[in-house]
Amino acid sequence: MIILYYTLLCFLFFVMFFCLLFLLSPLFSLIPFVTVRKKVLNEIIRELNLDEKSILYDLGCGDGRVLFAALKTNPDISCVGVEISPFPFLLANTKKIFFNFKNIQILYGNFFKKDISPASHVFLYLFPKSLDELLPKLEKELRVGSRVISCDFEFSKRKPDKILELQASTGQRNKRLYIYDF
Numbered sequence: 001m002i003i004l005y006y007t008l009l010c011f012l013f014f015v016m017f018f019c020l021l022f023l024l025s026p027l028f029s030l031i032p033f034v035t036v037r038k039k040v041l042n043e044i045i046r047e048l049n050l051d052e053k054s055i056l057y058d059l060g061c062g063d064g065r066v067l068f069a070a071l072k073t074n075p076d077i078s079c080v081g082v083e084i085s086p087f088p089f090l091l092a093n094t095k096k097i098f099f100n101f102k103n104i105q106i107l108y109g110n111f112f113k114k115d116i117s118p119a120s121h122v123f124l125y126l127f128p129k130s131l132d133e134l135l136p137k138l139e140k141e142l143r144v145g146s147r148v149i150s151c152d153f154e155f156s157k158r159k160p161d162k163i164l165e166l167q168a169s170t171g172q173r174n175k176r177l178y179i180y181d182f
């Protein structure tokens with residue numbers, strides 16, 4: 001009986017802890033934790049055009065869904081997610097452990113302060129201001145030929161090599177992918 005009581009107490013504690021982290025998210029980033037829709041994941045993965053040597057970064061990875069989806073279809077690639085907000089960071093790491101994903105690192109912190117030079121592919125779902133602040137870093141650190149895909153928003157100072165319209169009904173997010181070959 002006592003064991004059951006303490007298990008329940010621990011469970012409630014973790015639920016409350018996660019709720020608190022979720023509520024505190026705006027303190028860590030002005031960009032909210034909003035994920036890409038599950039229905040657009042396949043198109044993102046297809047457009048990334050990954051092969052077994054690919055190293056995919058998601059800067060502001062949220063719950064890591066783009067990286068996990070990429071690993072499901074391409075188990076030999078390496079993935080790195082960077083997340084500044086504790087709630088999605090813990091969620092992504094919980095998924096990683098729970099589903100026993102290999103070849104993936106979820107790093108805590110600010111992507112502006114991380115070395116992204118190993119990346120061959122980068123996925124972004126950020127606001128335009130952050131994209132523009134990030135562009136000089138991408139141009140400096142990424143190798144020639146690296147592919148960058150930004151969902152819904154584009155760099156104001158760089159023309160995309162391709163724009164892909166996604167199926168979305170009125171009011172739905174994730175309407176477009178902007179694809180850049182650096």
Ligand SMILES: C[S@@+](CC[C@H](N)C(=O)[O-])C[C@H]1O[C@@H](n2cnc3c(N)ncnc32)[C@H](O)[C@@H]1O
Pocket residue numbers: 029030031032033034035036058059060061062063064065066082083084085088109110111112124125126
């Ligand atoms: C719109 S969500 C996208 C989540 C995920 N990439 C997806 O597509 O499902 C943006 C995420 O970026 C994170 N973020 C914003 N600025 C960041 C920064 N400077 N460093 C790391 N993460 C950041 C936010 O906490 C948020 O979870």
